[in-house]
Structure formats: C-alpha cells, structure tokens
Amino acid sequence: xxxxELELNGAQITCDVExxxxxxxFLRERCRLTATHLGCEHGACGACTVAVDGEATRSCLRLxxxxxxxxxxxxxxxxxxxxxxxLRRQFHENHALQCGFCTPGMLMMARDILLxxxxxxxxxxxxxxxxxxxxxxxxxxxxxxIVAAGLELGRADSxxxx
Amino acid sequence: MKAAPFDYVAPKTVAEAGASLAGPGAVAIAxxxxxxxxxxxxxxxxxxxxxxxxxxxxxxxxATAGMIRIGALTTHxxxxxxxxxxxxxxxxxxxxxxxxxxxxxxxxxxxxxxxLADPAADWSGCLMALGATVRISGLQGARSEPVDAFIRGxxxxxxxxxxxxxxxxxxxxxxxLRWGFFKVVRKSGAFxxxxxxxxxxGRGGPVSVVLAAAAGRPxxxxxxxxxxxxxxxxEEPLRAAVAQDVAPLIPRDDxxxxxxxxxxxxxxxxxxxxx
Numbered sequence: 001x002x003x004x005e006l007e008l009n010g011a012q013i014t015c016d017v018e019x020x021x022x023x024x025x026f027l028r029e030r031c032r033l034t035a036t037h038l039g040c041e042h043g044a045c046g047a048c049t050v051a052v053d054g055e056a057t058r059s060c061l062r063l064x065x066x067x068x069x070x071x072x073x074x075x076x077x078x079x080x081x082x083x084x085x086x087l088r089r090q091f092h093e094n095h096a097l098q099c100g101f102c103t104p105g106m107l108m109m110a111r112d113i114l115l116x117x118x119x120x121x122x123x124x125x126x127x128x129x130x131x132x133x134x135x136x137x138x139x140x141x142x143x144x145x146i147v148a149a150g151l152e153l154g155r156a157d158s159x160x161x162x
Numbered sequence: 163m164k165a166a167p168f169d170y171v172a173p174k175t176v177a178e179a180g181a182s183l184a185g186p187g188a189v190a191i192a193x194x195x196x197x198x199x200x201x202x203x204x205x206x207x208x209x210x211x212x213x214x215x216x217x218x219x220x221x222x223x224x225a226t227a228g229m230i231r232i233g234a235l236t237t238h239x240x241x242x243x244x245x246x247x248x249x250x251x252x253x254x255x256x257x258x259x260x261x262x263x264x265x266x267x268x269x270x271x272x273x274x275x276x277x278l279a280d281p282a283a284d285w286s287g288c289l290m291a292l293g294a295t296v297r298i299s300g301l302q303g304a305r306s307e308p309v310d311a312f313i314r315g316x317x318x319x320x321x322x323x324x325x326x327x328x329x330x331x332x333x334x335x336x337x338x339l340r341w342g343f344f345k346v347v348r349k350s351g352a353f354x355x356x357x358x359x360x361x362x363x364g365r366g367g368p369v370s371v372v373l374a375a376a377a378g379r380p381x382x383x384x385x386x387x388x389x390x391x392x393x394x395x396x397e398e399p400l401r402a403a404v405a406q407d408v409a410p411l412i413p414r415d416d417x418x419x420x421x422x423x424x425x426x427x428x429x430x431x432x433x434x435x436x437x
Contacts, residue, residue, distance in 0.1 A: 131263025
C-alpha cells in the first residue's frame with residue numbers, strides 16, 4: 001500500500017491505496033463518489049472523465065498513486081459551479097440524456113470544452129466530444145445542449161487555456 | 163477489467179529511474195495513456211511500475227537558433243496549445259491536435275508515444291520527417307540517435323531495459339518550411355490506417371516524405387521526395403513515384419491498401435505544395 005495525499009473536490013484527503021488502483025476505482029470504491037461511471041476501463045468510452053489539476057482526465061487511465069499532491073474534481077464537487085449549473089439546465093431542457101450512464105462524463109467534458117473554447121459551434125462540440133460514447137445514441141441532443149450552454153455563458157465566462 | 167498487482171516507485175532522478183528499470187519485470191510509465199489500457203486488460207503484466215512523472219528534466223523545452231529540444235514528458239495537449247516554441251510552421255501543433263481525444267492528450271506524452279513505437283502512432287513519422295534525434299539516458303550514460311535508427315519495428319526501439327528517453331532534438335529550418343499532413347482514421351481519435359507527412363525546406367531544398375501506419379514502422383519515401391524536390395507537380399509522375407515507394411511496404415496485390423496509402427501521401431504532398 002502507498003500513502004496518498006490529494007485534494008478531492010476542495011478537501012484535503014489522505015488514504016492508503018494499492019498501486020494498481022485506478023483513480024476511478026479510488027473515487028468509487030474508497031471515496032464512494034459514484035457519479036464517476038466506469039464503462040470500458042480502457043479509455044474508449046469517456047464515462048469516467050474527471051478533472052485533475054483542472055484538466056479533463058480519463059480516471060480509468062490514471063493510477064490513484066500518480067495523483068499524489070494533485071487536485072481532483074468530480075461531478076459531485078461541481079454542484080455550485082457556474083458552468084456546470086448552466087450545463088445541467090441545458091441538458092435537462094434539451095433532453096440530453098436517456099439512460100444517463102454516459103452523462104457524468106459528458107458533463108465533465110462539456111465543462112472542459114466550454115472553459116477552453118468560447119461559444120463552440122456544433123461541429124467543434126462534435127469533434128471535441130468524439131471520445132465520448134452514448135449507447136442510447138442521443139448525441140444530437142447532447143451537442144445541442146452544450147452549444148446552448150456555450151451561448152448562454154458567452155465569452156465573458158470563458159477563458160481560453162491556450 | 164482491473165490491472166493485476168504490481169509494485170510502484172516514483173524516482174526523483176534519472177539515475178534512480180535507470181537503476182529501478184534495470185531490475186526484472188520493471189516497466190516505465192510516463193502519461194500512461196497507452197500503458198493503462200494494457201494494464202487494465204492484463205496485456206501488460208509488470209512486476210514494478212517506474213513512474214517517470216517526477217523527473218523534472220524530462221519536462222524541459224528549450225529553443226536555440228538551430229534547434230528545439232523537447233522534453234520527453236511534454237504532453238500532446240501542450241504541443242496542441244502551442245506551448246512549444248514553433249519552428250515548424252504549425253506542423254507539430256496540427257499533428258498533436260489530431261491524436262486521440264483531448265482527455266488523452268492532457269496526459270499522453272511525446273516520449274511515451276515514441277518509447278511504445280506503435281506503428282500507427284503519429285510522432286515517430288512526424289519526427290522522422292523533421293530529421294529529429296532522440297536523447298537517451300541509461301546506466302551506461304547518455305547517447306543520441308536519429309529517430310529513423312531508434313525505431314526498430316512494431317513496438318520495438320533501440321532502448322535497453324535500463325534506458326529512458328530524455329527528449330528530442332529537432333533541427334530548426336533556417337529557410338521557410340512547407341508541410342503537409344494527412345491521415346485516414348475510421349473514427350476520430352482512433353489509431354490511423356494511414357498517415358503521411360511531407361516536409362520541404364525552402365524552394366528546391368531538401369524534401370522529406372514519410373508514410374506511417376502502413377507497415378511495422380514509418381518509412382521515408384525517397385522517390386516521391388526526389389520528384390517534389392525536382393519541382394514536379396503533375397499528377398501522373400507523382401502517382402507513379404508514390405506507387406513505387408509504397409509497393410514494398412504493403413502485401414502484394416492489395417489494391418485497397420495501395421490506393422489508401424497512395425492517396426494519403428498525395429494529399430499530404432498537395433497540401434505542402436499549396437503552401
């Protein structure tokens with residue numbers, strides 16, 4: 001076991017973890033933060049996307065021990081986040097989820113897109129979202145919701161990382 | 163699936179990393195964006211994972227008049243976002259932006275990609291076209307090798323078990339550089355079926371054309387490169403040269419593969435010629 005210290009949704013936490021434990025399993029099994037969903041466990045589906053040090057990250061492709069000293073944000077920690085608030089409402093209004101399994105990953109990636117790119121159009125969103133699979137195939141509504149959220153948030157709220 | 167158990171160390175110096183990697187069953191991990199799927203699927207079964215993430219000198223990027231040194235731990239996303247000094251007219255930025263997905267690019271590194279040597283990866287072909295050199299460190303000391311010699315074949319490089327990639331030295335062109343880059347991917351973000359790079363230094367200067375994902379490793383295409391250097395722009399001679407270059411790299415009598423790779427190369431060449 002390895003002693004792990006990291007910031008999780010704004011709180012400092014410490015924990016002993018096995019080296020082979022992915023960040024996704026750490027979040028779900030040890031921290032009981034089950035908004036992060038595990039689909040494929042090899043980086044293809046995007047359902048487990050979280051933010052590590054502010055960057056969108058596949059939590060199934062990151063070992064918990066590699067997050068030593070880093071800051072991890074999951075959907076649970078973004079309840080009062082302005083971007084996520086708008087995204088949640090737009091997903092609701094645009095019927096952007098059916099079974100909901102892919103939704104946490106979609107929301108985390110959508111937030112990442114809107115923080116990097118101001119007012120993305122549908123083509124940009126489709127491209128940026130291409131690493132996320134929705135097996136209900138509800139992509140049209142998801143793209144629509146993210147485009148609408150981008151327009152609502154406008155340029156003022158978006159900062160370009162580049 | 164879940165990874166099988168392994169031990170983990172995070173060395174603080176390159177020497178420590180070399181010593182750990184020299185032991186039996188040790189595997190280096192950088193961004194882990196290829197290794198983690200292999201661990202989760204139990205295709206890779208290391209006894210010890212040596213995390214290179216803490217090696218600060220592998221993160222350094224420096225530029226001189228003659229070359230750009232890129233640390234092995236530089237992420238695809240950093241290159242995509244233009245955080246590297248650009249001496250190559252945006253080629254590396256474009257290549258980075260088309261690798262997998264953003265969440266993968268945030269952690270995947272140029273050094274990790276090169277060490278894995280997947281035949282369908284982008285950087286080996288790109289760095290070959292740019293005439294780059296790999297800087298390597300191991301228990302016997304440091305060495306440098308051109309990318310062309312470093313890549314041995316499918317998932318095979320000249321790295322010894324105790325060696326790691328420190329970074330890459332990419333010569334900066336002293337004239338204008340024109341480039342073309344085209345790849346065929348069945349789904350955005352997936353590994354490519356065909357990747358072509360065309361790079362020309364000045365007018366009438368050296369030309370490099372590289373085809374990746376066609377065989378076990380990227381290959382330079384000498385005939386089409388010579389054709390372009392000689393100023394040829396007509397369709398027929400270019401097609402003939404590409405066909406000659408591609409034929410030895412693919413199974414005989416496969417018209418689909420021939421058409422696929424020939425059009426990838428020609429599109430890269432056309433993009434370069436249009437610049």
